[in-house]
Amino acid sequence: xxxxxxxxxxxxxxxxxxxxxxxxxxxxxxxxxxxxxxxxxxxxxxxxxxxxxxxxxxxxxxxxxxxxxxxxxxxxxxxxxxxxxxxxxxxxxxxxxxxxxxxxxxxxxxxxxxxxxxxxxxxxxxxxxxxxxxxxxxxxxxxxxxxxxxxxxxxxxxxxxxxxxxxxxxxxxxxxxxxxxxxxxxxxxxxxxxxxxxxxxxxxxxxxxxxxxx
Amino acid sequence: xxxxxxxxxxxxxxxxxxxxxxxxxxxxxxxxxxxxxxxxxxxxxxxxxxxxxxxxxxxxxxxxxxxxxxxxxxxxxxxxxxxxxxxxxxxxxxxxxxxxxxxxxxxxxxxxxxx
Numbered sequence: 001x002x003x004x005x006x007x008x009x010x011x012x013x014x015x016x017x018x019x020x021x022x023x024x025x026x027x028x029x030x031x032x033x034x035x036x037x038x039x040x041x042x043x044x045x046x047x048x049x050x051x052x053x054x055x056x057x058x059x060x061x062x063x064x065x066x067x068x069x070x071x072x073x074x075x076x077x078x079x080x081x082x083x084x085x086x087x088x089x090x091x092x093x094x095x096x097x098x099x100x101x102x103x104x105x106x107x108x109x110x111x112x113x114x115x116x117x118x119x120x121x122x123x124x125x126x127x128x129x130x131x132x133x134x135x136x137x138x139x140x141x142x143x144x145x146x147x148x149x150x151x152x153x154x155x156x157x158x159x160x161x162x163x164x165x166x167x168x169x170x171x172x173x174x175x176x177x178x179x180x181x182x183x184x185x186x187x188x189x190x191x192x193x194x195x196x197x198x199x200x201x202x203x204x205x206x207x208x209x210x211x212x213x214x
Numbered sequence: 215x216x217x218x219x220x221x222x223x224x225x226x227x228x229x230x231x232x233x234x235x236x237x238x239x240x241x242x243x244x245x246x247x248x249x250x251x252x253x254x255x256x257x258x259x260x261x262x263x264x265x266x267x268x269x270x271x272x273x274x275x276x277x278x279x280x281x282x283x284x285x286x287x288x289x290x291x292x293x294x295x296x297x298x299x300x301x302x303x304x305x306x307x308x309x310x311x312x313x314x315x316x317x318x319x320x321x322x323x324x325x326x327x328x329x
Binding site for chain 2: 017189
């Protein structure tokens with residue numbers, strides 16, 4: 001049930017005092033108004049989405065790209081990305097989605113690209129327990145142990161948790177509470193941590209597991 | 215100033231006096247009891263200060279009925295109404311944890327003299 005969505009940049013974490021004077025850990029997300037470049041609909045594109053951009057372009061926009069922005073009559077921005085929505089009927093090309101779509105107290109899901117960890121072993125990647133530090137353990141301290149049976153099935157099952165590349169993938173943190181919305185600074189503050197490194201692009205959507213108040 | 219600094223700057227309060235480890239202070243704290251608030255005074259010696267910016271905090275130690283009590287206050291917490299400096303302490307280190315092991319007269323901090 002994606003009804004509200006916005007794009008921002010993870011600025012970092014800090015702490016703020018709540019109204020009842022408790023300290024809350026928050027992630028500050030820098031949000032600029034999002035400009036709608038194209039509205040995708042089920043009839044035409046097979047799915048509902050908003051193609052959006054925000055901020056100012058940070059690189060040269062080539063001619064085909066410029067043409068795409070010109071056709072929409074929208075100033076070229078930093079990125080061009082899609083926000084999947086349930087219903088796009090209320091949105092028009094050229095319209096801006098402001099930061100105050102979200103209010104303090106709203107529950108949101110925040111997605112970002114997690115920090116890359118490189119080729120990681122099974123203890124770090126899948127929280128395996130590893131093996132003994134002593135009692136004769138030799139060169140196996142962080143090894144996975146057995147990865148299967150013997151002549152039957154005579155192979156390793158697909159999906160077996162093993163070492164490999166970790167991180168640098170899309171991660172969504174669900175049900176974070178919006179603590180503060182500062183339209184003056186363009187800051188959205190969300191309680192708790194958010195996936196990804198500082199300056200990373202994050203998308204904020206209303207929480208799929210919560211009902212949206214109209 | 216980047217966004218993070220602006221967000222933090224907005225929370226920093228500048229109405230507190232300059233404090234140092236060793237100072238004897240009265241900290242006026244808001245206490246909520248049910249639906250009314252009152253002010254409680256916590257008087258003692260600052261034995262440690264740490265952090266900077268919004269995360270700064272200080273630790274105050276006092277003796278209450280012969281039992282040592284320490285309380286850590288976030289420096290910019292809105293529950294602190296005001297801080298009064300009773301006496302400036304003359305100390306030679308930043309963390310006065312040695313006071314915990316001392317009893318009676320030995321646990322005193324010399325007062326700073328300005329002349």
